[in-house]
Amino acid sequence: MKRLSLSQACLLHAAGELGAESSRRLVEHIETYPAAMLEYDQTVANLASLKALPALEEEFRPLQLEQMRRQIHNGVIAKQRQERRKEIKRKLRPIFYRGMSLVSGVAAALVVMAGVHMVQMRAAARAQRLRDAATSFREFAQTNLPASHTLMLQQMNAGDHISNGGDEFDADSPIGGSNGLLQFLNAVDRVKLAVNSPVGPAQ
Amino acid sequence: MALDSQALSALIERCRAGDKAAWDEFIGLYWQRLFAYAYKATHDRDLASDLVQETLLRVVQKLQRYTEEGKFEAWLFRIIVNLVRDKARANARRQTRSTLVDAESGSELTDQMPGRETVDDAEHREETEKLFGALERLPELDRQVLLLRHYGCLSFKEIATVTGCPLGTVLARAHRALAKMRVMMEVDHETS
Structure with missing residues (x-):
């Protein structure tokens, strides 16, 4: 396990990503040292300020979001169909060429037989x-x-x-x-x- | 919003099998987070929409070869982060913030907010603008960490995977960026 600095550990703890044992040790540390407590509070406040950034729902109307969702969805589905068609073509190509070779072979044999x-x-x-x-x-x-x-x-x-x-x-x-x-x-x-x-x- | 790993694995399997409903569910599950990140990184709604489409298409193409190791979201966001970065390189001159124009009505987004703006709304809008302004002034990599954290809803560990940086570096960037934003916000308050 990599050792983290106090600020890193505070950030992870504030984000809820610090393990139980590490969290326990961090809490012990910040309760012991007032400077660590200050650092922790600062980090929590900083992270909270990020949460003040508006979500998409606040910037776009539901109708716009629905439009964008549909546009993206349709684009992906269309491309998916296109990919499937390409895949089928790719699989059929050797069969087509083999068929063509067979027909050409038969035609060549007929010509030779007719000549003889x-x-x-x-x-x-x-x-x-x-x-x-x-x-x-x-x-x-x-x-x-x-x-x-x-x-x-x-x-x-x-x-x-x-x-x-x-x-x-x-x-x-x-x-x-x-x-x-x-x-x-x-x-x-x-x-x-x-x-x-x-x-x-x-x- | 996010699925647990078992449900996600099941969804991926259904998508691999070509289940249309699974793809609908998958797109519904991730498009908004991807879009939010791309939009905040590019400031261009149409471009963000294209990038999300491109990301999902790459998932469609690559999902057959993908092996689930519990890092699906990191994999997904790595695709869009790379696409955004490539686009940013292509458009060397990035606009600070494009005006959001509704494609259909042609009206600006700021006009779309219904009703009259109260004093609280105005203060909130002002705060938000300051916050965005501070975010914009951050270095690119620091900003990327915060965008992935807030709009991509990724953990710091996932961000480390997405960006290919050690966790310590990601945490240091996030800590530095948040501290800078706070300072910038305070300076803005004092000047206003």
Whole structure:
């Protein structure tokens, strides 16, 4: 416990804030020493003069006080609502961003899937065109070329002449398709040469 | 007027839970003491009202993190004391006393006192003005202690907590301020 000076102890006692034991000792002291009694009386009088300061009720009419109370109250309540809205927004923001991310992700996946599908469709269409061209040529050759030439074509189709090192004409594969087309065109040239040669096509 | 610590804790808990009635009660309980202090410290009714609002709003914002240790009022008044001090710093030139004008009627407060003034009333008013004059002439920190004591209804221990000064310093300031006021009042009496 910190030791207080006489004036401090008198002030605390006059304000009713001094503990019981300290109060007892102070009373003993001021009863013993007249100067201490004088100090105590002075302090009490000084503190009492403070009580003469008017309270708010004496300075403002009840109506004004009520107005001020309402103004302060409304301001605080409005701000409280604003704070609550901010809090809700703050909580909802991550959910909103997560939702947006999800939607963006789904959209991106759809775009990628559509792109892959389009590439596959184009490849299939190109392969189909090659197959159609081969079929058309085969039909043309079978109907318009002599028998020896037809036989050669059959051999070609069997892969004996046009496939070197086991390369097959693969119309379904985009790479095989272009490779096969090259082989096919070579074979066509060889058929032309065989037809035009004086020996004629090999039997 | 003040609640005991248990009732205050319960009220704070209800306010934390967002109970509107509790907030009404809380504001009703403290606004007048806060306003009285702010008004006497700033001499501006509107500014005092704004400062009280600001204080209560800060309580709203900070109450969730506040831990009750029996120093709630000191905490509350520390907020408004800091706000008043910041405002005083911002308005470096403080007016001695602004004229109180009713916002609605535009009439001065001194005209609002109903009825005719008697001789006793006049003497009382004169005494009050002298007292205010003496209070105004005190150094800032001494005045703050007296305002917190009289208008904030705080104990000297609470004032020590609010101002962050040792109890002895607060008591010394209060004692010195009261003695000075008394001397000034006596001088005023003699001159008048």
